[in-house]
Amino acid sequence: MGAGFLENGGSLNVETKTKIQTAEQHKHFLRMLEKSLARELDLEKQLSETKQIDEDMKLRLQSAEHEAFCLEEEVFDAWKRLFEADNSAEVLLGISRDLLGRFQVTQFNTNGLIQREAEVRSKLEDTTKQLKAKESALLELEVSRKELSDSLSAEVDGLRACLKEVQDKLNLAKSENSILQDKVSSLERQVEESETAKGSEDGSQEETNVAVHRTLETDILIEDLKHKLSEAESRVENAETNYKSLEVTNKELNEELVFIKGNCLTAEKAEALERQLKESDILLQRAIASADASEEKQAMFYAAIKDMENIIEDLKLKVAKAESRADSAEEKCIILSESNAELNDELIFLRGRMQGLEGSLHHAEESKLATAKNIGIRTKVIANLVMQLAIERERLHKQLTSLAIENKILVVKLQQTSKGSTVPRNHGGQEDPAFEFPVAASARECKEIENESLATSTLVDDKSKDPSAVGTQAEPGEVTSQLETVRRVDAGSLNYKHVLFAGLIALIASAAYMFLQQNSPS
Known part of the structure; x- marks a missing residue:
């Protein structure tokens, strides 16, 4: 009984050790499973993080592209405004040039009008002076005309008297000339007669000489008279021409006197001159007003030019800012492209x-x-x-039932022998081998059952040690204790061991799977 109790305690220790080992292995496998699950979760987190980083980089790239596009649009708008400002500046410069040309033309016209006004005023002053001078000259001409008319009438009368005297003298000279010509003709006749009559007297020659001398004197007188007559005719012609010129001047003076004396005509001239003066004043005022307007326009134009210059400067500043922003945007784009390249890497x-x-x-x-x-x-x-174990379990159950029957038989026999208190011996004084045979056979059968159970336990678990190895090495003296433990095994305990073996096998399989999964290259 003591040996059987020790064997039961050893089997319990072995079972507890195997349970502890299986629990530790189960914990180890669970830890391995947790580690593998943690690694899988880390890998999933890394994948999600990489996907999120990829999405963030895509969003950053899109935002950078959008910013670059917006900056390009702003730069394009700035350049467009700059071109519009340049065009407007050129248009305004053209307008300013036109206005300057018009202003110069208006200034030239105003200068011309001022000069014309000055000329008109000078002409008016000259005309007034001329009128005054003409009036004084007309008065003097009237006086001189009267004096000239008196002197001319006296000269004409004297010239007429002289002409009469000259005509009388001419008549006398003509009469004397005719007489002398008659005498000359008579003397020539006498000379011819004297020539014919060569023997004339000396008195006739003297008479002829005297007649020739007289004829010469008469010729000289005739020539003098002709000269005087020509001089008198020239004087008469000069007097007539002077008289005619004086008459013409007298007529002109009379006409001027009549024109000047006509108050209506002088008033009309004065009114016309006043009208011209008023028109010139109006033109002057208009020219001054146009000059003032042109000056105002010029001032407005200069103000507009200054405003446009300010606008152009503002636009230039805006363009400079836009260019700086574009440069910064380009730098940002370069930085973004570099970061994009890095992110792409x-x-x-x-x-x-x-x-x-x-x-x-x-x-x-x-x-x-x-x-x-x-x-x-x-x-x-x-x-x-497990199927083989079930078959073996049934076989063992059958063997155990047969052994239990045999055990009962042996118990009965032992009880019978104990009652007899003697052991049958042979004739030599030794024990009867026929009596020992059933006991040895039962011991051998128990050893065979234990060996078969150990073989099945080694097939189930190769790593764990066989707790029943001690029982296999038992001596023949311990057969009775083993038989007593075998007697205590019934069908319920075998079923419980079978379930434990199946659970252990499942745990070992799962642990092996997790161990292989953990050791697999990640």
Whole structure:
């Protein structure tokens, strides 16, 4: 009984040790599972982070492209405004040139009008002076006309008297000339007669000489008279021409006197001159007003030019700001492009890592599938082993029932022997071998059952040590204690052990799967 109790205690210790080992292995496998799950979660987090980083980079790229596009639009608008300002400045410069030309023309016209006004005023002053001079001259001409008319009348009378005297003298000279011509003709006749009568007297020659001398004197007198007559005629002609010129001047003076004396005509001239003066004043006022307006226009134009210059400067400042903004935008674009390149490199690296992780995941999945296949095969093997265990359990149950029957028989025999208190011996004084045979046979059968159970336990768990090895090495003296433990085994305890073996096999299979999954290359 003591040996059986020790054997029961040893088996309990072995069972507790195996339970502790299985619990530790289960915890280890659970830790491995947790680590693998944590790694998978970390990989999923890294994948989600890489995807989020990729999306953030895409959003940044889109925002950078949008900012670059907006900056390009702003620069385009600034350049457009600058071109419009340049065009408007050129248009305003053209308008200013036209206005300056018009202003110069108006100034030239005003200067011309002022000069004309001055000329008109000078002409008016000259005309007034001329009128006054003409009036004084007319008065003097009237006086001189009267004097000239008196002197001319006296001269004409004297000339007429002289002409009468000259005509009388001419008449006398003509009469004397005719007489002398008669005498000359008579003397010539006498000379001819004297020539014919060569023997004339000396008195006739003297008479002829005297007649020739007289004829010469008469010729001289005639020539003098002709000269005087020509002089008198020239004087008469000069007097007539002077008289005619004086008459013409007298007529002109009379006409001027009549024109000047006509008050209506002088008033009309004065009114016309006054009208011209008024018109010239009006033109002068208009020219002054136009000059003032042109000056105002010029001032407005200069103000507009200043405003346009200010606007152009503002636009230039805006363009400079836009250019600076464009430069900063270009710098930002360069920085963004560099960061984009870096991010693209990071994306490429992350994509490579993702591909590597996907490959590792694919490899892990393949390894999982392979391990699952292996586990399936092993589960099939374990199921076959469980079936074999069930068959062995039934066989052992049958053997145990037969052994229990034999045990009862042996108990009855032992009781009978104990009642007889003697052991049958042979004739040599030794024990009867026929009496020991059933006991040895029962001991051998128990050893065979224990060996078969140990073989099945070694097939179930290769890593754990066999707790029943001590029982296999038991001596023949301990057969009775083993038989007593065998007697205590019934069908309920065998069923409980079978369930424990099946649970242990399932735990071992799951632990092996997790261990393989953990050791698989990630």
